[in-house]
Amino acid sequence: MQIGTRPRRDFQALEKRRRQAAKLFQKGERLASVARMLNASRQSVSRWYRQWKKGGAAALRSAGRAGRKPKLDAAELQKVEAALRQGARANAFGTDLWTLPRVAAVIERVTGVQYHPGHVWRVLKALGWSLQRPARRARKRDEEAIRRWVSQRWPAVKKTPGVEKHGFCSKTRAGSANSRRSGAPGRRAARPRS
Numbered sequence: 001m002q003i004g005t006r007p008r009r010d011f012q013a014l015e016k017r018r019r020q021a022a023k024l025f026q027k028g029e030r031l032a033s034v035a036r037m038l039n040a041s042r043q044s045v046s047r048w049y050r051q052w053k054k055g056g057a058a059a060l061r062s063a064g065r066a067g068r069k070p071k072l073d074a075a076e077l078q079k080v081e082a083a084l085r086q087g088a089r090a091n092a093f094g095t096d097l098w099t100l101p102r103v104a105a106v107i108e109r110v111t112g113v114q115y116h117p118g119h120v121w122r123v124l125k126a127l128g129w130s131l132q133r134p135a136r137r138a139r140k141r142d143e144e145a146i147r148r149w150v151s152q153r154w155p156a157v158k159k160t161p162g163v164e165k166h167g168f169c170s171k172t173r174a175g176s177a178n179s180r181r182s183g184a185p186g187r188r189a190a191r192p193r194s
Contacts, residue, residue, distance in 0.1 A: 011062050018060040021048050072123065076111045081127050083110050097134065 017038050024034045025048075035045040051059040072080070083106050088096050091106050100117040107123065108114050115123065121131075 009066070011066075015060070015062040018048055019057060021045060022052050022057040022060055025049055025052050071113045071115070072107075072111060076113070077123070077127060079110050080107050080123065084127075084129075 017040065021034055021038055021040070024037065029037075031045050031049055032042060034040075034049075035042045038045070048060060083091060084098065084103065088098050088102060091102075091109075093102055100120045103120045103124065104115045104117045107120065124130075
């Protein structure tokens with residue numbers, strides 16, 4: 001789990017716990033003991049009990065997935081991915097580089113659903129795509145000249161620590177030439193009174 005993200009709730013396990021509560025309510029168990037047995041809060045058990053009283057065990061069924069429904073279903077996602085796999089040039093763009101605004105335009109053209117370019121990465125993540133930046137290289141790159149420079153010139157240019165150690169010039173270090181001399185270690189030097 002990544003830091004800063006909430007763990008996903010297991011809706012099936014939560015529904016199973018509510019069904020167990022319904023069985024315990026049917027047996028006549030007290031709400032406090034149901035809460036202890038199921039490791040749930042008393043407020044939740046009380047709410048479950050009210051729902052159970054009104055609609056039976058069916059009232060405790062899961063409502064399904066929480067949050068807003070996705071704009072694109074699985075078939076539409078497949079259409080988008082097929083269009084993206086054709087490449088940017090095949091989708092009437094000047095280069096083969098995919099950008100978020102370009103992907104948003106393709107999504108709108110293929111499905112009719114508008115996405116803000118800042119949120120397109122969620123669709124790409126759902127498709128299993130990841131951020132990849134093209135490596136910038138010179139068009140007239142001379143590999144032999146690069147290899148020669150690294151083997152011959154770089155060792156001459158590269159700074160290496162010398163054999164002798166240089167001192168520190170920090171005023172806070174005891175061995176510094178700039179530090180004030182004091183009496184015994186750990187004691188401040190006496191100041192002259194004026």
